[in-house]
Amino acid sequence: MEIAVCVKPVPDPDTRLRASPDQRTLDPEGVKYVLAGYDESAVEQGLLLREQIPGSAVRAFAFGPAPRAPEILRSCLALGCDSATHVAANEPVDDPLVVAAALGTVLGSRPADLILVGKQALDDEEGLVAPALGALLDRPSFSSVTDLRWSPDRARFSFRRSTEVEVERWEAPPPLVLGLQQAWNDPRTAKLPNVLKARRMPIESVPAAPGAAAGRSVPLRFDLPAPRAGARMIEYSTPAEAAERLVRILREEAKVFP
Amino acid sequence: MVDFSLTPDQESLRELARKFARSEMAPRAAEVDRTGRFPEEIYRKAWELGLMNLNVPAEFGGTGLGLFDQCLIVEELAYACAGMTTSIIANCLALEPILLGATPEQKERWLRPFCADYHLASFCLTEPSGGSDAAALKTRARRSGDDYLLTGEKCFITNAPHAALFTVFATLDPALRHKGITAFVVPRDAVGLVPGREEEKMGHRASATSTVRFDEVRVPAADRLGAEGEGFSLAMRTLDQTRTPIGAMATGISQAALDLAARYALQRTTFGKPIAEHQAIQAKLATMAQQLTASRLLTWLAAWTIDGGARGTLESSIAKCFSSDAALRVADEAIQTFGGYGYMKEYPVEKLLRDAKLTQIYEGANEIQRIVTARELLKRYA
Numbered sequence: 001m002e003i004a005v006c007v008k009p010v011p012d013p014d015t016r017l018r019a020s021p022d023q024r025t026l027d028p029e030g031v032k033y034v035l036a037g038y039d040e041s042a043v044e045q046g047l048l049l050r051e052q053i054p055g056s057a058v059r060a061f062a063f064g065p066a067p068r069a070p071e072i073l074r075s076c077l078a079l080g081c082d083s084a085t086h087v088a089a090n091e092p093v094d095d096p097l098v099v100a101a102a103l104g105t106v107l108g109s110r111p112a113d114l115i116l117v118g119k120q121a122l123d124d125e126e127g128l129v130a131p132a133l134g135a136l137l138d139r140p141s142f143s144s145v146t147d148l149r150w151s152p153d154r155a156r157f158s159f160r161r162s163t164e165v166e167v168e169r170w171e172a173p174p175p176l177v178l179g180l181q182q183a184w185n186d187p188r189t190a191k192l193p194n195v196l197k198a199r200r201m202p203i204e205s206v207p208a209a210p211g212a213a214a215g216r217s218v219p220l221r222f223d224l225p226a227p228r229a230g231a232r233m234i235e236y237s238t239p240a241e242a243a244e245r246l247v248r249i250l251r252e253e254a255k256v257f258p
Numbered sequence: 259m260v261d262f263s264l265t266p267d268q269e270s271l272r273e274l275a276r277k278f279a280r281s282e283m284a285p286r287a288a289e290v291d292r293t294g295r296f297p298e299e300i301y302r303k304a305w306e307l308g309l310m311n312l313n314v315p316a317e318f319g320g321t322g323l324g325l326f327d328q329c330l331i332v333e334e335l336a337y338a339c340a341g342m343t344t345s346i347i348a349n350c351l352a353l354e355p356i357l358l359g360a361t362p363e364q365k366e367r368w369l370r371p372f373c374a375d376y377h378l379a380s381f382c383l384t385e386p387s388g389g390s391d392a393a394a395l396k397t398r399a400r401r402s403g404d405d406y407l408l409t410g411e412k413c414f415i416t417n418a419p420h421a422a423l424f425t426v427f428a429t430l431d432p433a434l435r436h437k438g439i440t441a442f443v444v445p446r447d448a449v450g451l452v453p454g455r456e457e458e459k460m461g462h463r464a465s466a467t468s469t470v471r472f473d474e475v476r477v478p479a480a481d482r483l484g485a486e487g488e489g490f491s492l493a494m495r496t497l498d499q500t501r502t503p504i505g506a507m508a509t510g511i512s513q514a515a516l517d518l519a520a521r522y523a524l525q526r527t528t529f530g531k532p533i534a535e536h537q538a539i540q541a542k543l544a545t546m547a548q549q550l551t552a553s554r555l556l557t558w559l560a561a562w563t564i565d566g567g568a569r570g571t572l573e574s575s576i577a578k579c580f581s582s583d584a585a586l587r588v589a590d591e592a593i594q595t596f597g598g599y600g601y602m603k604e605y606p607v608e609k610l611l612r613d614a615k616l617t618q619i620y621e622g623a624n625e626i627q628r629i630v631t632a633r634e635l636l637k638r639y640a
Contacts, residue, residue: 074270189278192308192321195270 001056001150001174004112005046006103006133007076009033009068010123019222026123026222028092033068035075038118040187042180045148046116047080047188053150059110063087063102063208070203078190078198085204094124095217100132105209108137112175114157119143119179130179140172143179262558268330271323275331278307279338287339290464291609294456296420297342297464304346305376309335313350313357313499318365319373320353325499326561329506333554336510340613341464343507345378348416348465350503351621352379354496355425355441359484368443372423380421382412382470383493389414390626392427393436393490397472399428404479408442408450408472414620418453418468422446426472427489439489442477450475461612498571501621502564505557505577508585508617512550515585515592515610519543522596533595542595546588553581572634579627582617589614 011017012032020027035043046058060076062069066088073084087102107115115137120127127143134141148159157176161168190198234249236242250256264272282300290297304310312328314320323331328350335343356368372379388394397410408428418424423445429438444451454469484492520543523534533539560573589610593600600607618624 078270189307190274191306192271192274193316195274196267199267199270 001049001053001113002111003046003049003056003058004061004107004110004115005039005042005058005076005081006061006063006107006115006117006129007035007039007043007072008099008118008121008123008129009062009064009072010036010039010121012036013122017224019224023221023223024219025092025094033071035072037122038120038180039122040118041183042116042118043076043079043081044185044187045180045183046114048184049114049148049150050080053152057082059112060084061087061103061106063089063093063099065089065092068092070205073203074198074201075190077201077203078195079188080194083204084201085206087208088205089208094219096124096126096128097132100129100136102208103129104133104136106206107133114174115139115177117177117179119145119181127179130177134177137175137177139175139177141177141179142170142172144181145178146180146182147184148178148180262555264330268327271327272330272334274307275309275334276337278304278309279334283335283338283342287342287464288606288609290339291341291461292463292603294458294463296345296466298420300342301345301378302376304335310346310376311349311353311373312347314353314369314373315357318369320369324561324565325502326558326565329503329557329561332503332506333510333513333557336507337514339464340507340511340610340617341462343510344462344616345417345465347503347507348381349377349379351416351496351500352381352421352423352425354499355381355483355492356443358495358499359441359488359492360443364443364480364483368423377422378417378420379423379425380415380418380470381496382415382418382424382426384412384414386411386413386469390623392493393439394432395427395429395439396432397426397428398432399430399440399442399477401430402476406440406442406477406479406482408444408475408477410472412470412472414457414467415453415470416465416467418470419456419466421453424451424470425483427493428472430486434487436490437487439493440486441483441489441492443481443483444472444475444477448475448477460615461609462616495569497622498569498574499564501578501627502557502560502570502574504617504621505553505560505574505581508578508581508614509550509553509557511585511610511614511617512546512553512581512588515589515607515614516543516546516550518607518610519546519592519595539595542591546591549584549588553577553584556580572631575622575627575630575634578617578622579624579631582614582624585614585617586611 012034015031018027050056050058058081060073060081062073070086073086077084087106117130130143131141142161144161145159148157150157156171156173158171234242234245282303286297308321311320312323316322332347335346383392385395399406399408426442426444427439430440431438450473452471457467459467523539524532526533556577560570560577563573564570592607593611596605596607599605
């Protein structure tokens with residue numbers, strides 16, 4: 001089985017973020033881009049299925065500019081993906097339909113029985129690439145997928161979808177596009193020798209289809225959340241006094257109750 | 259041209275070590291420090307990721323890194339918990355005599371099965387009656403037919419209660435001093451080898467330390483490392499290799515102390531402003547940063563010198579001694595920056611001081627490092 005996993009470079013959650021000088025986007029200066037969040041689960045799920053289905057291959061795809069996209073593809077190779085393809089863009093693109101179009105053009109010409117993506121990216125959390133890829137490639141797509149299994153007897157995948165109100169159980173034959181919420185296991189960590197080996201593995205680079213850079217959504221303004229106001233300490237000498245002061249603040253200042 | 263930038267490979271291995279240290283080690287560090295539990299699940303995971311037998315060549319199942327790369331990893335691990343780091347890198351120390359002195363047949367026999375699974379090894383040099391004066395060790399090796407019989411006691415042996423393999427230094431005749439010392443490799447199941455009770459330590463509490471008693475332990479001559487009388491030189495050449503990572507460990511402790519102190523200083527207010535705006539605290543942070551940066555660069559210099567093929571005795575003794583002294587001062591100033599909170603076990607800085615202290619003592623006490631430094635230095639003037 002050919003399994004394609006699409007991953008997105010996202011800012012390392014540990015880096016300090018700030019807005020670009022024009023206030024339209026995140027300032028990429030000094031930001032490290034990593035494989036993270038649901039994308040890690042998608043890679044893990046692909047590798048788990050490969051272990052279960054003989055003769056399978058897991059191929060990683062990332063769309064975006066260098067070096068951030070090839071860098072996370074190296075992480076995929078270190079984790080055990082069989083190959084990596086960089087769909088090269090000159091500029092970072094966040095519009096999910098543009099991302100899906102660029103990846104879909106490449107994936108459409110490859111034999112992919114199963115296309116896995118994280119159900120949403122760690123940074124913008126739009127969750128649109130899986131359904132958009134499904135539509136563009138004319139394949140069934142499902143998001144928020146957990147508990148994905150392959151039944152060789154029936155040649156079908158079975159999986160669950162968690163929605164706000166229920167847990168759905170599904171079965172479907174390939175080809176499929178799935179937005180992963182969780183793999184069976186916590187995403188694995190790459191072993192040191194494999195990390196070093198991955199640095200010497202080739203990464204295929206294909207240009208994004210012309211026109212793919214023109215997004216429909218245009219960022220207007222990028223703001224970081226306002227810093228949280230500091231805690232206020234209540235001075236007191238007895239617990240009763242502390243309670244009385246707290247009640248007064250909640251009633252008169254915060255107006256939590258009349 | 260001198261260049262302090264890391265290669266993409268080095269960035270990658272540092273990142274992997276950092277991720278492991280901060281996600282697996284750091285969350286357990288306080289608990290393990292309090293209880294003294296030996297967190298074997300963490301060590302097993304370190305082994306699985308290739309973070310354990312760093313100096314063993316890949317052909318024998320190790321990671322096969324040079325000293326510089328080892329130091330990058332050790333600094334990251336020690337940032338999260340120096341005690342766990344001691345247990346993780348103890349294999350490098352115990353296996354180094356094998357790498358330096360074993361025949362190809364012995365390497366095949368010991369290293370390959372050892373590295374193929376999670377195992378710990380212990381380096382047995384120090385004895386109760388003397389650590390720094392290694393040539394005066396008393397553990398005896400007596401010839402008995404084709405074998406040797408080892409009798410004596412070693413102390414402060416890292417990982418001994420959990421080790422599968424021991425590299426042991428014993429003397430054929432104490433009167434021969436260093437010329438009598440011979441090295442052996444002994445498996446845990448050898449009859450008469452008895453690890454003692456685990457010591458209660460001031461710091462590095464995630465690491466297990468005990469005595470090891472040898473009671474007429476029979477060792478085949480095929481398990482001798484090198485020739486008779488070569489043990490002392492083997493031990494010294496081992497320490498030449500492993501002393502530099504102690505500089506890296508101390509650097510990791512200093513970095514953790516500075517990070518904690520600087521963040522706290524920005525957040526804690528006195529006299530109406532963050533204490534980071536008071537010059538008394540700024541001077542502390544600046545001095546800590548100087549000590550830290552010098553530690554890292556001296557460690558890198560020593561590692562780079564040794565990776566280049568030189569013995570690097572001068573550079574490594576300077577790096578180990580300076581960085582460990584610095585770590586104690588930096589941890590001390592971090593506690594002072596935290597004030598009363600720094601003295602409380604609820605905050606993570608007092609552990610750094612207790613952990614830093616050992617780096618001045620083990621793998622050659624700093625008094626010995628200064629003697630070594632001076633001896634190497636004076637050779638250049640003689």
